[in-house]
Ligand code: NA
């Protein structure tokens with residue numbers, strides 16, 4: 001009963017428009033006061049959250065991708081990839097997915113990925129006669145790769161709240177990310193074969209390819225540096241983010257020569273605003289998390305799940321349905337922050353690896369990003385393409401199926417995630 | 425019925441967790457349920473490093489903290505991290521015995537934070553981990569990056585010519601696997617619980633530092649209890665404290681055995697190697713005395729060490 | 733316009749704006765410090781003792797200083813799915829409720845945050861880490877940031893009847 005009351009009040013606060021951070025923090029503080037617990041826990045939690053070294057990676061990865069964004073890297077990446085694969089069947093669609101994957105390796109956010117590549121790719125594809133809904137779905141879904149392919153802000157947050165290794169999570173995202181990219185590419189080519197109707201792009205000459213690649217190369221090299229640096233143990237995630245920021249500055253100032261003081265300050269300011277908004281939610285969730293721990297709610301839910309659910313398959317099925325439903329109205333970070341403390345103990349009790357479970361959560365959150373009525377990537381594509389939400393939402397469902405299919409593969413072959421970090 | 429909530433960083437299955445469960449049982453039996461102990465394990469409420477402030481401010485009645493977490497309030501506590509000062513169990517037992525000069529001074533200092541030490545939990549000695557050969561002498565440490573978990577241990581690594589790097593417990597495994605650091609440092613039970621034998625092949629049994637945890641209660645909460653209840657809780661604490669101290673050598677032995685069975689080489693230091701380490705360690709003692717002044721000198725004198 | 737003390741209110745908003753700019757600079761500074769740290773450790777095997785801690789301090793201050801201005805910009809992440817369906821009057825009532833919630837929460841946090849700061853300040857607590865800075869340097873950020881946030885919330889509440897927007901933010905990353 002208490003549980004329903006608490007969750008009901010929280011959802012109530014969220015739905016009347018209290019910002020997520022204050023709804024979580026305020027509920028937590030209220031519960032502390034009502035339960036006779038010390039309210040000192042609220043400021044203590046806020047401080048201790050921001051005192052996590054790993055969270056420094058959040059502003060730094062944002063700075064890195066915002067600098068590259070302001071430096072026009074999105075267009076460069078798309079042109080380069082298009083020069084290589086644009087003449088394939090469904091070539092522009094394939095180029096779009098690959099550009100999303102490349103930008104995902106620079107950016108930790110799905111919205112940024114969808115917006116960046118969408119701005120360039122949508123007009124291009126529509127002009128060439130690709131079916132609109134397919135284009136919208138492709139970009140909304142392609143954008144979600146941003147949080148599965150490292151770096152990933154939700155993975156940093158998951159690692160922070162569960163005290164799991166963020167490097168392991170990053171590396172574990174590569175395998176499923178590659179599978180998802182492959183599935184998307186195959187679907188795009190199949191769609192082109194079956195529906196056609198677009199004007200193919202002429203094959204680019206070697207000179208065009210070289211020119212386009214030259215501008216994209218440093219960004220790709222930077223992404224590789226970050227991932228290889230993490231893989232080889234040369235840097236911690238936070239340091240990788242710092243190096244990425246410094247390198248992004250060098251690339252945009254000296255190589256691409258697109259950086260100006262105004263753009264630089266805009267990137268710095270934008271990163272700071274996003275960081276503050278994100279980390280305040282993490283901190284608010286921490287207050288809420290402590291309050292529900294004092295009321296013993298995660299333990300009760302875990303025990304309930306353990307009693308009623310029979311075996312790992314049932315668990316994943318039930319949890320997936322719950323997360324899909326929750327994902328209809330919630331955004332990514334809140335879902336991870338609210339559900340992880342409740343689900344992870346039960347999952348580990350059933351023998352799931354915490355890193356594997358983190359990747360699973362990230363893919364489920366990706367689904368939430370593209371399911372209406374609340375799906376950030378839907379909104380982004382809607383505004384970039386000036387389309388209706390209904391059109392975008394209809395284009396998305398085949399990609400949603402592919403993502404759930406990937407969850408299935410991940411369940412059957414856990415090494416898809418765990419091989420790279422632990423066995424390679 | 426009075427609630428006594430205790431925050432613990434580690435899971436209930438760890439030996440500190442098991443020990444708290446024993447304490448809970450003892451308290452509840454002795455007080456006939458007048459004190460209701462609730463353990464919040466796995467850092468659901470507070471991480472280790474937040475415990476001193478949380479207990480001191482009365483945000484929670486009690487908590488378990490690694491002793492070194494008090495170093496900001498009371499620099500004297502890092503006496504247990506003075507290199508090789510506590511490399512045998514006898515020395516540790518003498519220092520942590522009720523009423524010993526070391527313990528008295530430390531608890532007085534901790535009391536100033538608004539928290540009162542109820543009892544001590546043994547965690548064992550710190551050891552070095554490496555891959556492809558032991559770290560027998562400071563020479564082996566020279567130019568290498570070593571994981572540390574605190575300022576004093578960092579000073580020690582620096583004194584030996586290495587580069588200290590702060591790595592959290594959760595990133596330890598990958599930091600060793602990927603070579604972010606060359607030398608590992610942990611309590612030996614950590615080797616077992618994190619399966620560090622998968623990434624490191626050698627343990628050098630340096631016991632260069634002694635890791636202690638303390639169960640701390642909020643002073644005001646404690647003062648508000650009747651003397652009778654206080655007596656029962658103290659008796660329960662005594663039982664729990666003795667139990668974990670007595671079991672510690674067995675726990676460490678089991679961890680070494682598990683490490684060996686999983687292919688690790690365990691290296692003990694010879695007397696000559698030990699004195700090579702002790703020779704380079706003087707700056708750590710100097711830094712300690714500088715930070716602690718008279719109080720630190722008193723403790724080191726009581727232990728018959730330091731100050732040269 | 734039409735508000736009783738436009739001058740004082742714009743002073744508060746201007747302070748918030750300046751604090752946000754300072755916060756942004758602090759966060760960018762973490763990048764410089766940590767890059768230096770990696771180079772020092774990786775190439776010279778000589779890690780700094782200050783980079784990690786100072787950058788952490790910059791993050792703490794940077795975030796809390798940015799909060800009040802986020803409210804002006806309407807950039808606090810908010811679920812608008814339901815409120816968007818309401819008529820504008822009802823939306824404003826919701827926004828007023830949300831602002832009151834923010835003001836109450838921030839005031840309580842600032843109040844107890846001050847206690848924590850004052851306690852550490854008077855006890856002379858230090859972090860006990862490699863740099864061993866006083867703890868209050870970080871803790872002061874809570875009463876400052878949330879105190880300003882409460883004030884800014886008050887300003888936004890007074891301005892709400894004449895404001896063009898009703899929501900306090902958007903569903904954004
Ligand atoms: Na990414």
Ligand code: NA
Nearest residue numbers: 327368371374
């Ligand atoms: Na959704």
